Amino acid sequence: MTIITPNYYKKFKCIADKCKHSCCIGWEIEIDDVTAQKYKAVTGDFSSRLNDNIDFGESPFFKLDKNERCPFLNQNGLCDIITNLGEDMLCQICTDHPRFRNYYGDYEEIGLGMTCEAATEIILTSAEKTTFNIPSDALEMPLINFREKLFNVLQDRTISVDNRVDKMLALVDAKLPNNDWYGIFSGLERLDNAWDEYLVRIKDGIDTTADTALDIAYEQLLVYLIYRHFLDVQYDEMLKERVLFAALIYKVAKKMNVSNTLPELIEIARLYSSEIEYSDENINVLLSYLEN
Numbered sequence: 219m220t221i222i223t224p225n226y227y228k229k230f231k232c233i234a235d236k237c238k239h240s241c242c243i244g245w246e247i248e249i250d251d252v253t254a255q256k257y258k259a260v261t262g263d264f265s266s267r268l269n270d271n272i273d274f275g276e277s278p279f280f281k282l283d284k285n286e287r288c289p290f291l292n293q294n295g296l297c298d299i300i301t302n303l304g305e306d307m308l309c310q311i312c313t314d315h316p317r318f319r320n321y322y323g324d325y326e327e328i329g330l331g332m333t334c335e336a337a338t339e340i341i342l343t344s345a346e347k348t349t350f351n352i353p354s355d356a357l358e359m360p361l362i363n364f365r366e367k368l369f370n371v372l373q374d375r376t377i378s379v380d381n382r383v384d385k386m387l388a389l390v391d392a393k394l395p396n397n398d399w400y401g402i403f404s405g406l407e408r409l410d411n412a413w414d415e416y417l418v419r420i421k422d423g424i425d426t427t428a429d430t431a432l433d434i435a436y437e438q439l440l441v442y443l444i445y446r447h448f449l450d451v452q453y454d455e456m457l458k459e460r461v462l463f464a465a466l467i468y469k470v471a472k473k474m475n476v477s478n479t480l481p482e483l484i485e486i487a488r489l490y491s492s493e494i495e496y497s498d499e500n501i502n503v504l505l506s507y508l509e510n
């Protein structure tokens with residue numbers, strides 16, 4: 219299988235104790251069977267802690283504490299499994315996070331998910347255009363080929379991002395429906411109440427000014443959205459809707475970013491990712507409202 223990644227992929231490094239929104243808090247983490255067996259085989263002082271804090275039932279998982287923290291996340295923000303047993307002893311999910319993987323034919327596409335603040339910062343602060351190591355034979359595949367056209371439109375820095383989005387929608391002959399997006403987003407499953415503070419900002423709609431100050435960051439956001447979600451057209455044939463989805467999230471993020479600053483956009487993108495794109499259910503609800 220050929221692996222495709224964006225050019226910023228190798229820049230990622232977990233910032234661990236400096237992370238303000240650790241992925242070790244608030245998420246139930248399942249442990250793959252191979253790692254669960256390794257944990258069971260650990261001997262010495264650490265083994266009783268492993269046994270006390272892992273549910274080794276049918277689908278093993280870490281038992282979160284009352285504050286929803288992973289029991290191995292210590293007060294210094296570091297992972298006690300790494301400090302006691304080494305990085306090789308992390309389970310598959312912890313090793314992978316915040317990476318996501320998509321499959322298309324013989325290709326495996328890997329990216330950094332924006333639910334991680336360190337990954338989001340890398341993506342949205344990159345000044346250079348995002349590129350991907352897509353082999354020439356993959357470019358001949360219809361969906362990948364069409365996605366290249368979308369990337370080219372989104373990365374045309376001779377025009378504003380607003381105009382690029384219009385051109386992208388024209389490519390699929392689609393228009394964003396004038397829905398009550400505040401009501402729709404508010405009705406989705408919620409993880410973090412911080413998202414509510416941003417949602418109220420779209421109460422009067424998602425029309426934005428033509429400000430272009432953060433155009434490169436918004437371009438990176440749009441390219442990320444298309445890279446991460448467009449190829450799922452292979453499963454649901456929602457081509458127009460998946461292009462509209464990227465346009466919708468762009469408009470929502472821009473409207474929410476009232477300070478018009480990069481740090482606020484990074485926080486909005488991180489929350490969007492945690493709230494929306496890690497839930498197939500939420501994505502499907504939004505796609506259904508975009509159905510043409």
Ligand code: SF4
Pocket residue numbers: 231232233234237238239240241242315316333334335336337
């Ligand atoms: S969210 Fe990202 S930076 Fe923070 S602890 Fe997880 S992987 Fe590390």
